[in-house]
Amino acid sequence: MSQTKKPVEEIDRVAIRFAGDSGDGMQLTGTKFTESTALAGNDLATFPDFPAEIRAPAGSLAGVSGFQVHFASEDIRTPADHPDVLVAMNPAALRTNLPDLRPGGMVIVNTDAFTTKNIAQAGYEEDPLPAARDSHRLVEIPLTSLNREALKDLKLGARETDRCKNFFALGIMFWLYNRPAESTERWLGGKFKGDVLEANLRVLKAGHAYGETTELFPVSFVVPRAKIQPGTYRNITGNTALAWGIVAAGQQLEQPIFLGAYPITPASDILHELARYRHFGIKTFQAEDEIAAACSAIGASFAGHLGICTTSGPGFILKQEALGLAVMTELPVVVVDVQRAGPSTGMPTKTEQADLLAAVYGRNSDSPIPVLAPSTPGDCFHTMIEAFQIAVRYMTPVVVLSDGYLANSSEPWLIPDVGALPRQTVDYATDPETFQPYSRDPETLARPWAVPGTPGLEHRLTGIESEDVTGNVSYIAENHEKMVALRSEKIARIANDLPPIETNGSASGELLVVGWGGTCGALTAAVNEARESGQDVSSIHIRHLNPFPSNLGDVLGSFKQVLVAELNQGQLWRMLRAEYLVPAESLAKVEGQPFKISEVRARIDQMLGGGAH
Amino acid sequence: MSQTKKPVEEIDRVAIRFAGDSGDGMQLTGTKFTESTALAGNDLATFPDFPAEIRAPAGSLAGVSGFQVHFASEDIRTPADHPDVLVAMNPAALRTNLPDLRPGGMVIVNTDAFTTKNIAQAGYEEDPLPAARDSHRLVEIPLTSLNREALKDLKLGARETDRCKNFFALGIMFWLYNRPAESTERWLGGKFKGDVLEANLRVLKAGHAYGETTELFPVSFVVPRAKIQPGTYRNITGNTALAWGIVAAGQQLEQPIFLGAYPITPASDILHELARYRHFGIKTFQAEDEIAAACSAIGASFAGHLGICTTSGPGFILKQEALGLAVMTELPVVVVDVQRAGPSTGMPTKTEQADLLAAVYGRNSDSPIPVLAPSTPGDCFHTMIEAFQIAVRYMTPVVVLSDGYLANSSEPWLIPDVGALPRQTVDYATDPETFQPYSRDPETLARPWAVPGTPGLEHRLTGIESEDVTGNVSYIAENHEKMVALRSEKIARIANDLPPIETNGSASGELLVVGWGGTCGALTAAVNEARESGQDVSSIHIRHLNPFPSNLGDVLGSFKQVLVAELNQGQLWRMLRAEYLVPAESLAKVEGQPFKISEVRARIDQMLGGGAH
């Protein structure tokens, strides 16, 4: 596509939200815009916000689907509190999204969708456009008719034709922000053929041309490349990074992977992704339920594979009994919980961080399991490798807590150099002379991994309390006490391998903001902004939630005030108070939505005694 | 049976342990001795200690079954740390139990069982009796032959004959402690007939006569009646009291009971007991698994019954998903977890208190549930009534944490006056004009209970987040936040109904010992002993573990030191530290065995700076 003749204005950053009906293809539009933006070399962050799993009636408020992309020429960490631009495909999309827009922001609407019926269905008493003209920079485009016009000579049905209009809109946005369309065109070529391909390519161009010619847009914008670390990048969501991290763990530990999983939002995509990697020797098994998924993964671990299962909250708690068995038999297996808003079925497509205590404490009796949480989409990749390293080195199940926000959001990701990824060899026991099922490595306290097929190492594992060293069933009080202690000491020793926690900001001071998991971007951004505005606040982000890094107590003790910010009612907050007796405060948000930077800053201001910004 | 001619010595208290092979009937012997002792008016406490669920080889260490009974003319609270008398039916029983005996205590052995083979099977290198003669007061009785002799003219098989020998031993013990045999004779009469009845009655008498005539016992003993609160008493185990508490709840709340349960040690007996009370309108349902048990109970609650399920640790965690639904739909259902030693299958017949954190926090997302724990066998009765009162008043699931020790131990129980038990009426919603599924009682925040069959109140419940008041499915962030807050505020308000926690000892001072659940007897006894010996120590026992009683923080704050004693690795300890930032210490015992008084006293001594006793 040709370069624009209109003036081009350079801006630092912009956040755009695409919003429309579930049937309008907003997730796809957003994703394609993001890819193009990534290729243009900006730093970026995205936030897809799905409606409930099931299709809501067309045009209803419940059916609105949104995708926000934030891109900049500088380092950014969140999809932005308030978008600058809203593309609203219908009245319902306008209604649910307008309040989030920054005051005076740009609103691009498909005027064809503002029929009386649609307006009423969105719950408006009257046409909202006149008011929007006053409050925002409203750009009114008859997208549906323009799209139909562009395709009228193709033999497509009315439905198929109308389905292209999101690419018309995408074409306009490509023009408006001077994004290259090639990656989208390439993708279309791989996905469609015939008239449908032609139609999509055509409206993408038509949208672009419309942008160039219409008087609605006097200027277009460009966001210069970000000055980011050199290297090869790709755009990645948390779920993809997590799946790839599992692939990588198999490669780096040179062990075959066995995934047992049962579909559940928002974890299913990990299963889908891994099912495509049979050529990596990865076996995926869609089990009959989450219990079978966990048991099959533990069975595979017993058989010498890297067993893993991926799920979300309601499925996670179904696995606890099986996890208890993995604790007792000390088998390496990794369980990923992509947390979603609850309790119970809750709001499956919304994010939350409220399974932490269940992960650490949710089994019958004291049954310690290490727990890790990635902090960004790309970090999901590295966390999975580490999770398997811990599992195998300490012969223990490991829980990884991702969340719905990480799962679906994307960020540009510096593709790691495979040669620089950690490698770890796995030694199965082989010597019948010295083998004892519950003998222990003196350093890690791990018991040996002796897999079927090894002559002379035949042994039996059981969930009944086992005798130290021999593994025979034992009901002796002293043995039980010893085994309970060994199991917890083993997990505690993992802390010896952990890097000390690093503080963002100063090593001591007035206020420390503590977070974990997928809130890293928002918390760090808020703290950095506050520091820039002169406030004495620092932050840490805890990746290892059980055991905690050894220096955590000291770090917490170096600040006068501690604020634990999390998307739950204060779960890490409780753990830190219990462990370190630190009088921390809690910033708890439980709305199914990620933190806004402003929410965190407001609390920082309050704790530091009045607003500095 | 005639009164003894030998001298009778009066003693204050004695603890006897009956121990033998699983096939020797020790649990029965102990129970009958206990009943007789109860009828004799002593205060008492028992501790049955079963081997693993499955039959171990006869004569093996793993097959030893023990039953300890402690009785006194004064108030006692535990089965005693160290028995004074051991009845050992075979070498294995001697080997596993002798170390527990108080130095110089009496050991009664069945010498016939001390064959070379049995001695070897118990792991002794040589006959242990000579050594025992030195260390203890050893009474050697050829029980098997005496028993055979007494029955030789009956037409019983060898096996049936030998099976009576425990009643020979019981007869001896009845003589030795001047217990009445009538209750046992009555029981035999109801249970057996013909030769078997005759045989048992005969050896019971023969044992008694043997005591009177043998020179092995120069004196017999009598423990005078205890000076206890007037009233009618019975002996009761925790499981029976718990089952009866459920019956009582149905009567006092005038609601039918529906029990969904799946057998599991040590909770199965509650199901067995309740299955006998169909005439109370109680329906029991043996479900296909624990999940179905929980779901059926919740279904029954939805239908307007008092739904309950009873289980133990591994079964309890399987119910968490269903419990989450009960949190979300705010239905009254009670779940009893009779905790056992774990993790995983663990040691099913041994006790532990390690499911507290799982009960409070073990569900996906923040899903608050009130948690109660009875403190003595008889208290299980009252706890169940209270659990249902809370469930119905606040429209919430409730968890009750019993344990293996409470379940099987017994104590004399002052039979409550039915007229004095709490009554509570349950009001179903009936008015179609005002009904809203999620409207709330302004005081308790409870939503209405509207049961099928009520015209005009048709409504739908769901585990998806529901809109405040209407209960319609809602994905709105603000609504979710509000509902999360309402659910936790509702549970927090239960504290308004709770009596302030009472301190045993002084209201403030040097050291406070904190406990919960089935350890009450041991902790109180230890603290009372310590106080008597002049130490500045008091204790509290927490019955309401979520929410805590309102004055708990103040009570904790009134002592310089706090010690939290529990049969786990410090679960309540963590909760108290997190909640009140109190620098409590933890006395954690995880052996599958209850506390010994001496263990608690040792720690008190240590914390008070050196032994006073």
Add this chain to the structure above:
Amino acid sequence: MAAQAATPLKAKDFVSDQDVRWCPGCGDYSILKNVQRVMPDIGVPKEDVVFVSGIGCSSRFPLYMDTYGFHTIHGRAPAFATGIKAARPELSVWVVTGDGDGLSIGGNHLMHVLRRNLDVQILLFNNRVYGLTKGQYSPTSRVGMNTKSTPQGSIDHPIDPVSFALGAGATFVARAIDVDGPHLQEMLKRASAHPGTALIEILQNCPVYNDDEWVEVQERKSRAKTALVLEDGEPLVWGGPGERRGIAITDGVPSIIALGDDEDPTSKGVAVHDESHQSPSYAFALASLARPDFPVPIGVFRAVEKPSYERMLQDQVDAASVKAGPGDLHALLNSGDTWTVEA
């Protein structure tokens, strides 16, 4: 079976105030409409009707019925229904489930409710896919099916819901088609009248993730060739003129017999449909019929009477009350050995 309603109700009385949320063209719409239509005929007062479901597109069903409803957790609806019906035998309890909800995570509960013969109606919407989680294969999906979780094709041999139900001892099993309203309504009435567990497998189209799975039997023109409509007392015959065929069952194994247009099927060995064989093996032979070799049987496979669970339970309660009198708490607490300490 519950009491009859006083004033006649209409289909719209069973329509709740919630927006129905399924994709356009989903077979669930037709099923919903037919259930709402047939409820007045069934005639239970709507306050006595309870719809219980698990999780899935299909499991949203109760939200749209203006009766009592409980949309529970994935796979467990039969267990909730057991508590409801066992507690309150007078209610009319309907379970709605999907092929994933009912046969994947929930297979065990379905098996047990069937064998216990609890008097509930179970509508199993079989679209051979997981709709709500956006298109993974289900336990009824065909080998080779390409889905999100099986990009190289499914390798699980599918389970047939009717065979499974018969293996579990079901007393009433039927099959219906989402879009064949009159037949579906008849099956619903039959199920409601059956005094035990009544399972109806409803072949349901999911246009989004598994379109046209059942098109052969859904479309009227092909149905005559592909569906064997079961009618009690009638021979197992299908096909229009010139294509008439029948099913014979020899040593338990079904085979196809070609028939002339006027030929007497029974004389050629064609079996006569009998819903009420005490032995489930006849119905099982029918259940083993499947496309492409055989036609798909539609209708009631089996309908036999056995005492229902909640009935037997209530009988025990009633008998115990007669025998022991109403429960007396004081007497219970004071039963067995007691002793009195005087003041």
Add this chain to the structure above:
Amino acid sequence: MAAQAATPLKAKDFVSDQDVRWCPGCGDYSILKNVQRVMPDIGVPKEDVVFVSGIGCSSRFPLYMDTYGFHTIHGRAPAFATGIKAARPELSVWVVTGDGDGLSIGGNHLMHVLRRNLDVQILLFNNRVYGLTKGQYSPTSRVGMNTKSTPQGSIDHPIDPVSFALGAGATFVARAIDVDGPHLQEMLKRASAHPGTALIEILQNCPVYNDDEWVEVQERKSRAKTALVLEDGEPLVWGGPGERRGIAITDGVPSIIALGDDEDPTSKGVAVHDESHQSPSYAFALASLARPDFPVPIGVFRAVEKPSYERMLQDQVDAASVKAGPGDLHALLNSGDTWTVEA
């Protein structure tokens, strides 16, 4: 099926060093002994053998076998076995379960492993009671059975394991008796050789909680009258001289035909046993036979071949590796749209 052992093993090579802990007289002893005896004949090296179980008296079994063993949690053994076998198809994997473990809490996993046709052997010890938890009724207990949890008698209609398995699509189903060693050993060999899921229901006596449940078929003298021994290609005939009888199956429904001592059964309509009918309905008709009206069939009900789960999975892995080459992590990470930021 796994590789053959190099040196011949003996029964005692399969005896672990743990004390066997069952009650005196328990049928489990006999089963254990026969499994240990037959293992050398089956000939898999013992390091390649894995016994997996759930929880129950029966589930203690692996502890006593000197092979690899995994005594897991209640009801889930088939799921553990799935992970083991799918990961390592070369292992010989045996599941031991009870009527409670396998059919109560574990029914769903059992159903799914059967339909997937994973190549494992499943030994279901059916004593019609919960032994380990000391005597509650199980899903196979008869209506009216008095147990601790059913003092007024059980009201659950029992499930028949063989019918259940056939309803789930089982490719190999057999029944054996704890104390009939030679027959049991033959069934074990057949199961081991079957390339798919092989389920053997073993009628097992629990002298403590449900004594003599199977005494009619356990005792040699009554067995001739009460058991129908299935042999491939032989007519369905049982009973000694003067009591000879056969089973005919008409329209799928079995009935009894009286036979003279020398009469040709087939000419009287008695069916001939055929394990390998593609249709499961013949075997299901056999499975519906039960005392007291019919004899109890013993032997192989069904044995047909279908691709096994772990085989198809491995084939996909192999095919993918051929097609796409071995996985290349660098290539994966760099696939799709990437961009490079220069230094």
